[in-house]
Amino acid sequence: MDVKQPSQLPQETIEKLIRQSHEAKTHAYCVYSKFRVGAAVLTEDDRVFTGCNVENACYNLGICAERTAMSKAVSEGYSNFKAIAIASDLEDQFISPCGGCRQFMREFGTNWEVYLTKLDNSYMMRTVDQLLPISFGPDDLSMKKVIPDEN
Numbered sequence: 001m002d003v004k005q006p007s008q009l010p011q012e013t014i015e016k017l018i019r020q021s022h023e024a025k026t027h028a029y030c031v032y033s034k035f036r037v038g039a040a041v042l043t044e045d046d047r048v049f050t051g052c053n054v055e056n057a058c059y060n061l062g063i064c065a066e067r068t069a070m071s072k073a074v075s076e077g078y079s080n081f082k083a084i085a086i087a088s089d090l091e092d093q094f095i096s097p098c099g100g101c102r103q104f105m106r107e108f109g110t111n112w113e114v115y116l117t118k119l120d121n122s123y124m125m126r127t128v129d130q131l132l133p134i135s136f137g138p139d140d141l142s143m144k145k146v147i148p149d150e151n
């Protein structure tokens with residue numbers, strides 16, 4: 001079942017972003033999991049940065065495709081995002097971002113679009129807020145708090 005919500009983006013932009021996420025997947029370095037993932041993030045000024053998962057012999061150090069793409073964008077000076085598309089080789093299931101990547105997305109806003117795709121380019125779209133409701137973000141750090149006196 002494909003759930004298509006109203007998007008801010010033209011259909012051709014969505015389809016192109018999804019294609020780019022599949023292209024990025026071909027670079028996946030996943031020698032351990034053999035689970036290829038690609039991502040393509042679209043900035044407010046319509047630039048696209050892609051990423052793939054990059055695993056490591058020290059398993060904990062592997063990084064997901066979504067965080068690779070977002071980090072590439074941020075490191076080039078772009079941190080306002082409209083959308084991200086995520087691609088894998090799953091045939092019958094939409095690839096879903098892990099919890100860590102949801103939090104990483106949330107750092108850059110709650111109301112931008114995440115395209116979870118299948119191998120045939122079908123997709124479902126969810127906002128970051130829908131994927132990570134009641135989230136913790138940058139603003140929370142400056143909220144009123146009570147710090148006990150140190151004696």
Ligand SMILES: [Zn+2]
Nearest residue numbers: 064097098101
């Ligand atoms: Zn992840």
